[in-house]
Amino acid sequence: GNSVTQMEGPVTLSEEAFLTINCTYTATGYPSLFWYVQYPGEGLQLLLKATKADDKGSNKGFEATYRKETTSFHLEKGSVQVSDSAVYFCALSPKTSYDKVIFGPGTSLSVIP
Amino acid sequence: KAGVTQTPRYLIKTRGQQVTLSCSPISGHRSVSWYQQTPGQGLQFLFEYFSETQRNKGNFPGRFSGRQFSNSRSEMNVSTLELGDSALYLCASSLRDGSFSTDTQYFGPGTRLTVL
Numbered sequence: 001g002n003s004v005t006q007m008e009g010p011v012t013l014s015e016e017a018f019l020t021i022n023c024t025y026t027a028t029g030y031p032s033l034f035w036y037v038q039y040p041g042e043g044l045q046l047l048l049k050a051t052k053a054d055d056k057g058s059n060k061g062f063e064a065t066y067r068k069e070t071t072s073f074h075l076e077k078g079s080v081q082v083s084d085s086a087v088y089f090c091a092l093s094p095k096t097s098y099d100k101v102i103f104g105p106g107t108s109l110s111v112i113p
Numbered sequence: 114k115a116g117v118t119q120t121p122r123y124l125i126k127t128r129g130q131q132v133t134l135s136c137s138p139i140s141g142h143r144s145v146s147w148y149q150q151t152p153g154q155g156l157q158f159l160f161e162y163f164s165e166t167q168r169n170k171g172n173f174p175g176r177f178s179g180r181q182f183s184n185s186r187s188e189m190n191v192s193t194l195e196l197g198d199s200a201l202y203l204c205a206s207s208l209r210d211g212s213f214s215t216d217t218q219y220f221g222p223g224t225r226l227t228v229l
Contacts, residue, residue, distance in 0.1 A: 032216050034217070036218075036220075042222060042223075043117075043203050043205075043220035043221050043222045043223050044156075044203065044205075044218075044220040045219075045220065046217050046218075046219070049217060089156065093216040098168060098169075099169065100146075100158055100161055100169035100171075101146065101158075101216075101218060102158075103148075103155075103156045103158075105155045105156075106155055106156065
């Protein structure tokens with residue numbers, strides 16, 4: 001079946017450090033891939049997405065590239081800020097809308113000044 | 114467009130009681146999914162409704178049920194509450210009509226349920 005694996009953290013970085021959160025997936029066909037972010041006390045919100053191989057999603061300085069050959073969708077940011085402290089979820093939406101969306105366990109990120 | 118709304122935002126119940134949570138999706142969205150989020154188990158899928166039909170179901174006991182109305186609003190019900198049901202319950206709406214451009218889920222702020 002479909003699954004998502006991501007590093008669970010917690011991850012603690014200093015401000016302006018480089019961020020990588022690894023995400024790999026298992027799926028039949030070519031699903032859409034997502035990164036969602038959850039700030040304290042809020043629901044999840046879409047950070048970025050990619051719908052086909054080699055697509056790069058980007059938003060607010062975050063980037064992730066859909067790598068079919070390595071079944072990965074790693075999240076990166078060149079210089080994190082304190083305001084990026086949140087929980088990040090990798091997710092996949094299967095090719096058919098009749099299958100459920102799969103979320104990873106989430107990675108907690110704390111950025112310290 | 115208004116976002117996904119969930120009511121109530123906070124709820125306190127005692128063991129053995131039942132509870133009903135409500136979710137109003139973004140206008141035009143026919144898919145509504147429910148998730149349970151706890152510190153220990155993370156984000157767990159409960160069920161998805163599409164056009165009033167349950168399309169997918171997670172691995173939860175029968176005490177957890179849901180439904181969707183013709184206006185796409187959805188409710189979930191938990192009967193015979195247990196302490197372990199304390200969690201943040203998130204609702205997400207989407208078009209999810211088969212096109213890749215419509216499969217983004219939009220989440221509400223959640224309902225925080227505490228069972229005493």
